[in-house]
Amino acid sequence: MAKILVTGGLGFIGSHTVVELINAGHEAVIVDDLSNATMQALSGIEKITGKCPEFVRVDLKNKKEVQNFFSSHSDLDGIIHFAAFKAVGESVYKPLEYYENNLGSLVYILQEMRDLSLDNFIFSSSCTVYGQADELPITENSPVKSALSPYGNTKQVGEEIIKDAIEAHGFNAISLRYFNPIGAHPSAEIGESPLGVPLNLVPFVTQTAAGVRQQLSVFGNDYETRDGTNERDYIHVVDVAKAHVIAVERLLKRKNLTNYEFFNLGTGTGSTVLEVIQSFERVSGESLNYKIVERRRGDVTAAFADTTKANAELAWKTEKTLDDAMTDAWRWEKKIRNI
Ligand code: WQD
Numbered sequence: 001m002a003k004i005l006v007t008g009g010l011g012f013i014g015s016h017t018v019v020e021l022i023n024a025g026h027e028a029v030i031v032d033d034l035s036n037a038t039m040q041a042l043s044g045i046e047k048i049t050g051k052c053p054e055f056v057r058v059d060l061k062n063k064k065e066v067q068n069f070f071s072s073h074s075d076l077d078g079i080i081h082f083a084a085f086k087a088v089g090e091s092v093y094k095p096l097e098y099y100e101n102n103l104g105s106l107v108y109i110l111q112e113m114r115d116l117s118l119d120n121f122i123f124s125s126s127c128t129v130y131g132q133a134d135e136l137p138i139t140e141n142s143p144v145k146s147a148l149s150p151y152g153n154t155k156q157v158g159e160e161i162i163k164d165a166i167e168a169h170g171f172n173a174i175s176l177r178y179f180n181p182i183g184a185h186p187s188a189e190i191g192e193s194p195l196g197v198p199l200n201l202v203p204f205v206t207q208t209a210a211g212v213r214q215q216l217s218v219f220g221n222d223y224e225t226r227d228g229t230n231e232r233d234y235i236h237v238v239d240v241a242k243a244h245v246i247a248v249e250r251l252l253k254r255k256n257l258t259n260y261e262f263f264n265l266g267t268g269t270g271s272t273v274l275e276v277i278q279s280f281e282r283v284s285g286e287s288l289n290y291k292i293v294e295r296r297r298g299d300v301t302a303a304f305a306d307t308t309k310a311n312a313e314l315a316w317k318t319e320k321t322l323d324d325a326m327t328d329a330w331r332w333e334k335k336i337r338n339i
Pocket of ligand 1: 086087088089125126127128178179180181199200201202204216217218219220229230231232273296299
């Protein structure tokens with residue numbers, strides 16, 4: 001059993017990863033600033049696992065708060081760092097908040113790892129580091145192109161910061177570049193609950209169907225794709241969570257081949273926005289109210305993963321389909337809206 005810090009551990013992917021860490025027999029310690037999460041996620045984790053992990057509210061972009069936390073938690077075996085702002089569209093309008101939050105928190109955590117000789121760092125990265133890839137599917141060797149959004153740039157720069165820290169201070173890290181995590185835990189005890197108007201597609205779809213939103217706006221249908229709408233690789237959040245457990249255990253057991261590894265986490269299949277809507281309508285029996293509007297700044301046309309490396313080296317592959325994810329997302333939405 002290992003003691004793993006999960007930053008952003010009450011968030012969407014973080015909470016699902018805490019569940020899988022506990023299921024694998026590890027102890028999770030959660031820090032979160034509750035800027036995009038609620039305490040409901042902690043009770044959801046307890047309902048699923050029967051365990052209530054330690055939670056400490058920390059503003060990770062406040063250096064003093066980070067130092068205080070680590071001064072009483074120097075016995076960590078590994079760190080999974082999710083805490084970040086993550087909306088591509090929003091980052092275009094709030095770049096400075098994204099750089100302050102996403103990079104400030106990363107630097108402060110790495111400084112504590114250096115000072116306390118901690119090791120085994122898993123970084124929540126993103127397919128947005130590839131920008132609009134020239135070739136699809138996207139492999140880990142696809143060039144990291146200039147990001148099309150400040151969010152994507154925080155992930156690119158974040159990966160560079162970790163590389164330099166490893167070279168200077170020598171620890172082991174894995175950067176997991178996920179595509180589009182969606183869905184919810186099948187128990188409907190935890191799921192995606194963005195505060196305010198959802199910036200991502202799937203929660204906007206389920207909130208529209210639940211009557212919380214009037215209508216879904218589809219951001220453009222004049223792209224070079226099979227139906228004109230953007231194509232993404234939508235991966236069930238539980239599959240993403242399980243990959244994080246495998247990755248941190250890889251480092252704990254020193255199975256990593258180099259001290260800094262990168263893996264794409266995707267299904268390997270692209271789906272367009274209209275195909276996501278069709279999947280939702282198929283599994284829910286609901287007819288979704290949507291309209292086509294102008295493109296959204298920062299969007300790439302298409303992105304989906306080549307999963308060969310993660311399948312082979314992590315012995316991990318996705319088990320759930322787009323329909324599974326939309327089924328679980330809808331069950332979660334109905335639960336939190338008492339429908
Ligand atoms: C998906 C598609 C929109 C909302 C996400 C995460 C980011 C990263 C990559 C992990 C796009 C369209 C959306 C809406 C729409 N993941 N859309 N109407 O931009 O691919 O980025 O995955 O790090 O963190 O944000 O996801 O869900 O915002 O958009 O038409 O109301 O849905 O144009 O084509 P995106 P998204």
